[in-house]
Amino acid sequence: MTIYQTLLDIRQNRGAGFFVLLDPDNEKPAVLAKRAGKCQQAGADALLIGGSFLLENSFSEAVAAVKRNCSIPVIIFPGGPGQLTGEADAVLFLSLISGRNPQHLIGDQVTAAPLVKRLGLEAIPTGYMLVSSGNSTTVEFISNSKPIPRDKPKLAAAHALAAQYLGMKLIYLEAGSGADNSVPENLITAVRSWVDIPLMVGGGIRSTQDAAQKVNAGADFIVVGTAIEENEDFSFLAGLCDAVHEAGTR
Ligand code: 1GP
Numbered sequence: 001m002t003i004y005q006t007l008l009d010i011r012q013n014r015g016a017g018f019f020v021l022l023d024p025d026n027e028k029p030a031v032l033a034k035r036a037g038k039c040q041q042a043g044a045d046a047l048l049i050g051g052s053f054l055l056e057n058s059f060s061e062a063v064a065a066v067k068r069n070c071s072i073p074v075i076i077f078p079g080g081p082g083q084l085t086g087e088a089d090a091v092l093f094l095s096l097i098s099g100r101n102p103q104h105l106i107g108d109q110v111t112a113a114p115l116v117k118r119l120g121l122e123a124i125p126t127g128y129m130l131v132s133s134g135n136s137t138t139v140e141f142i143s144n145s146k147p148i149p150r151d152k153p154k155l156a157a158a159h160a161l162a163a164q165y166l167g168m169k170l171i172y173l174e175a176g177s178g179a180d181n182s183v184p185e186n187l188i189t190a191v192r193s194w195v196d197i198p199l200m201v202g203g204g205i206r207s208t209q210d211a212a213q214k215v216n217a218g219a220d221f222i223v224v225g226t227a228i229e230e231n232e233d234f235s236f237l238a239g240l241c242d243a244v245h246e247a248g249t250r
Helices: 003-014 029-042 059-068 102-119 138-143 153-165 185-194 208-217 226-230 234-249
Strands: 017-022 046-049 074-076 090-096 122-130 170-174 199-202 221-224
Touching: 003 017, 003 046, 003 122, 003 221, 003 234, 017 029, 017 199, 017 234, 029 046, 029 059, 029 234, 046 059, 059 074, 090 102, 090 170, 122 138, 122 153, 153 170, 153 185, 170 185, 185 199, 185 208, 208 221, 208 234, 221 226, 221 234, 226 234
Parallel strands: 017 046, 017 221, 046 074, 074 090, 090 122, 122 170, 170 199, 199 221
Antiparallel strands: none
């Protein structure tokens, strides 16, 4: 079974999925591996691994260490074409459709495609949309692209619908890692009402209430990174997983 089918099954069977983002630049592989095991134990459905840039650690070493310590899907969320390794289960094959920077719309993808093929990685075509969050995030700066204004839900919906018509299989609504404000619920609802493909939402989600509200608004998958890095408490992690799954079944 493909990883994409696994994601569809999570949506179908659990109502919503909870994903943890592991940033290999912030932690050593052994620390990430330990966290991966904890995430699985707490009930996370999958792990994303990647970051806007990588200064400190080897990407493939980090992914291999994480894979050794868990059996849930490990999906690359690449900050660029350099973040690819056959150690992972799949890659979000992202196009930054909220921006108009050709490098991130198609340039990086042309560089990455032959490598993805050679590595035998499953590529999940993903429309990646930045939504403004109140502060300037790393992804916004690095990608040199403007986010969609957070008070323009119809504009967001039109981007997502275009992605669906272009054949993309997933939408990722992103406020940016460590965002002051997560993606607003009315924008999620607007996008949900226009597209059928799964909707992933992340950036600045720090509480069980916030995570549940995103699901209630129409998100299928919730991604949390920073809050889990900042709070190692197992009950916090398990609480987030439960909140997402409970909201999914309502
Ligand atoms: C970033 O959406 C993810 O790409 C997660 O964001 O680190 O703010 O949870 P946080």
